[in-house]
Amino acid sequence: QVQLVESGGGLVKPGGSLRLSCAASGFTFSDYYMSWIRQAPGKGLEWVSYISSSGSTIYYADSVKGRFTISRDNAKNSLYLQMNSLRAEDTAVYYCARATLQTVDYWGQGTLVTVSS
């Protein structure tokens, strides 16, 4: 069965950096587009970034463009999100998702990122 397991979340100060990882299993990772989606505490879902199966096409939400970098390692079945210049408003649960820009068919359980001094 499809499994997506995120790691790397935690408490970071404003202006700091964090790298999230997602380990994928149960499907041929290199065949699928992937995304990161976040949810602030008590709030709705927000799409963050998308990467194509080969990594050649990448998109970002305006709110993170220039600060976040998505990448993948198909040999390791892993997805990453490098987050720099973090702000309080980046505090959220970050979900790794098997997703095109059209739909999300599987979600990880999420990892909490808290940006606070």
Place this chain on the structure above:
Amino acid sequence: QSALTQPASVSGSPGQSITISCTGTSSDVGGYNYVSWYQQHPGKAPKLMIYEVSNRPSGVSNRFSGSKSGNTASLTISGLQAEDEADYYCSSYTSSSTLEGMDFGTGTKVTVL
């Protein structure tokens, strides 16, 4: 990107039908048949319930159905059950001259009375 508009809450009694709306623009909901719906129970990850406006993934009950008219998509839950009590979000592909991505709805809390 901008959030799609959903009602904050919808409620119904067991066995009844309810409908949740999701209103966007011609750049998202109205422009493409790429509307999805997700169910999220407290403390859990969302689950895909409907994709491409009206298609159900394998394993999703046929009590869930989707439709679209113009810039508004809808999710209908028929034969409401206690387990349907959850938050529901719509999403849509969005594209314009300056961006491409995915918009989510503001979310609707469904309460089974």
